[in-house]
Amino acid sequence: MTNHPHALDSLAAADAAELAEILLEICSSPRWATAIAAAEPWSSREALLTANAAATAGLTDADLRDAMAGxxxxxxxxxxxxxxxxxxxxxxxxxxxxxxxxxxxxxxxxxxxxxxxxxxxxxxxxxxxxxxxxxxQPNDPATEAGIVRGELRKINDIRLNRLLDAA
Missing domain, CATH: 1.10.3330.10 (Oxo-4-hydroxy-4-carboxy-5-ureidoimidazoline decarboxylase)
Incomplete structure (x- = not known):
């Protein structure tokens, strides 16, 4: 994938409310959106995706439920x-x-x-x-939560890449 610095700049230029709205469209966890916004400025696409991985890893069970609700x-x-x-x-x-x-x-x-x-x-x-x-289906809740976290990270990566590619 190519890096689109102008797309990152456009995202970074959004005011706090607009950025929150954009990020919550990607993942409906408010904690995730806050963590991504706090990782700004993103120097590259990879930095944004790294922020996604860190934010997703830091989600509590309640935060995961917020994310899955979307x-x-x-x-x-x-x-x-x-x-x-x-x-x-x-x-x-x-x-x-x-x-x-x-x-x-x-x-x-x-x-x-x-x-x-x-x-x-x-x-x-x-x-x-x-x-x-x-x-x-047979997984225990802790194992499944780990898998869900990984799947959510992949989904968010795809959505973030799509956002950057559309800009």
Missing amino acids: HARIGQPKAGDATSEREQAGVQGVDRAILDELREANAAYEAKFGHVFLICATGRTAVTMLAALRER
């Missing part, structure tokens, strides 16, 4: 939300039986862990997401 269930992209629809493109046009299996597996996961199943869906098919959901 994500649609796998198999159910938010209608009219271009980000959700783009990230879950792998479920578009999928057989109804697979979507039903995803819905059932999501319900079991949510009953066990108390939050949506979070996976970096970009580039994944519905079948591979369903397999990952089933594979992670």
Whole structure:
């Protein structure tokens, strides 16, 4: 990926309220957004992504729940939300039986862990997401929280890169 210094400059030039709004669109955890803003100025794309990794690693369980609240269930992209629809493109046009299996597996996961199943869906098919959901279902909460944190970091990286590439 190329570095877009002007994109970083535009992001850094945003006032505090505007920056918070932009960052909360990427990740709905207020603690994450605050940590990213506090890491400013970002000298490069890599510095911003490093700030994402550090901010994500520092999230508490409550912060992770805040972050996951901004994500649609796998198999159910938010209608009219271009980000959700783009990230879950792998479920578009999928057989109804697979979507039903995803819905059932999501319900079991949510009953066990108390939050949506979070996976970096970009580039994944519905079948591979369903397999990952089933594979992670037996995890204990601490193991799953670590996996969720890693998936959230990947999602945020993709969204940050997209933001910088669009500027």
